[in-house]
Amino acid sequence: MSHITPDAEQATGFPPLRVGVIGLGFAGSTHLDAFTALPGATVVALAGKEPERLAELGSSRRVPHLYADWEDLVARDDLDVVSIGVPNDLHHPIAMAALNSGKHVFCEKPLAINGELAAQMVEAARRNNRVLEVAYNHRRRADVQYLRGYLDEKPLGSVYHTRASWLRRSGIPGLGSWFTSKATAGGGPLIDLGSHVLDIALYLLDEPRAISVSAVGHSELGRAGRGGGNHRVSGGAAGLDFDVEDFTSALIRFDNGSSMQLEASWASYSKANEDIEVELLGSVGGARLHVDNYATSGTLTLYADVAGAPSIVSPDVRVPSGHHKAVIAEFIAAVQSNDHAGHHGEFALHRSRIVDAIYQSILESREVAIV
Ligand SMILES: NC(=O)c1ccc[n+]([C@@H]2O[C@H](COP(=O)([O-])OP(=O)(O)OC[C@H]3O[C@@H](n4cnc5c(N)ncnc54)[C@H](O)[C@@H]3O)[C@@H](O)[C@H]2O)c1
Known part of the structure; x- marks a missing residue:
């Protein structure tokens, strides 16, 4: 029933x-x-x-x-x-x-x-x-929403460069599972974690179109069986070969002249541990979202000149959990609306095209145009 x-x-x-x-x-x-x-x-x-x-x-x-x-x-x-x-x-x-x-x-x-x-x-x-x-779902975080509202007031001038990253110290999900096989996952941390911070950044920037990328990828730890995390994978490890990257870094150029450095890693010998960052550099101000190990407060910093002096503001925005629920509520509203225009997955397709170009750039060791 x-x-x-x-x-x-x-x-x-x-x-x-x-x-x-x-x-x-x-x-x-x-x-x-x-x-x-x-x-x-x-x-x-x-x-x-x-x-x-x-x-x-x-x-x-x-x-x-x-x-x-x-x-x-x-x-x-x-x-x-x-x-x-x-x-x-x-x-x-x-x-x-x-x-x-x-x-x-x-x-x-x-x-x-x-x-x-x-x-x-x-x-x-x-x-x-x-x-x-x-x-x-991460774009529905309260700090991302706050930043989105702040940017609507144009306090940064024109944003000419963005740094976006999701980095882990030791967090490869299910070594040997579907997550670490190109055939079943499509790639490593770039498609898994990088696509989330890419989404946040594009959302904050008002969806500029990517025109080219130049990228590198490495898989030193994963291929050696190191850097496994504690992410529970339902099917368990299936004994698949590790044939994806465990670290990616990409420079993306946009049609409005701005650029982005996108980095994603599942594992690296570094300080970062579940470290999410989106930093926007503008002509008259800056903004930084830094979520350290899923922090729920203290994640935002705004940079501006106040009366001629470099100044820092730290908005006190608390981040409740439940971002999936917010995205699903939006989905339900879109279904219930009679006008489905703009809700056919177009934004996600743009992200997939960027991810594709990054993997092609890694494979061919060159800059790749996105048409
Ligand atoms: N948005 C997020 O924050 C977030 C977080 C984790 C995972 N994900 C995404 O969610 C997806 C699943 O990730 P997960 O961590 O839950 O994986 P998982 O391996 O833990 O679970 C996968 C589920 O798919 C089921 N499944 C596999 N083949 C099936 C079939 N033929 N018929 C019916 N069911 C089948 C399995 O039984 C299992 O229950 C991936 O696309 C991953 O990228 C998103």
Whole structure:
């Protein structure tokens, strides 16, 4: 029995969206909890490969229909939404099947393992007039939102350079699992962590178009079996070869003349440990977001000249958790709106194209144009 309540309809003015969630790991269970908690949706189906966890989540969250395979969930004709929290290589086949059978899709990042597959997903969303949204949840942090509002007042002048990074001391997720195989993940920390800080930076900068990148990548620790982290991977290690990078650094040029240095590492012999940073250098001011080990306060610094003297301001912005829930609430609102324009995954596709160009630049040791 589903748990649709009259209250849910009253709260939003719409009947709750019927949602199927695929994946039982961190991502899938976070989607499940967010959709369950929000008044505009009810989770009626859940899929995943771990039978005990499937039964436990199904029973504790009162999900009536449980499946081992995503194909059986997507085949249901009574779902409005499919929510994807599975290894990266499965995002494309699941999204295509869901969009082509008339469902809206909420997908984990990255949209796909490469730009070509991501473009097919965006095209399918447009053709079927369905919403395709990606879980770039970190942009919903309160400090990022504060910065976004601050930048709207143009206090930095023109931002000519951005530094964006997510760096770990020792945090390769599941050495030997799907995370560290090019075929299943599409890449290493760049596609995993770098795509989040790239998203935050592009969002803050008002979406300039990237025109070229020049990048380097290394995999000294991962290939030697060092730098493993404690991220729990649902399927466990599958004994796959480590054939992705564990460190990337890229210089990106934008169509407005500005530039960005993007760095991502899963492991390196350095001080950084779960260190997230986005620093904006402007013609009359600067701003820095620095999240040290998932800090929830003290993350913002603003730089300006005040009465001619270099000055520093540290806004006191507290960061509650629950960023996935905020993104999923936006997704539900987009589905409920009749106008889905701009909600077909276009922003995520731009990020995938940049990531593609970075990997190509690493492979070919040259600057790569993005057309
Ligand atoms: N936005 C974020 O903050 C965030 C955080 C972690 C992971 N992610 C993303 O979420 C996705 C999953 O990551 P995770 O850490 O939860 O991985 P995980 O390995 O812990 O979980 C993957 C789940 O997919 C299921 N699955 C695999 N094949 C399946 C199939 N054929 N049918 C049905 N289910 C299947 C597995 O059973 C498992 O439950 C990835 O795309 C990752 O990049 C995003």
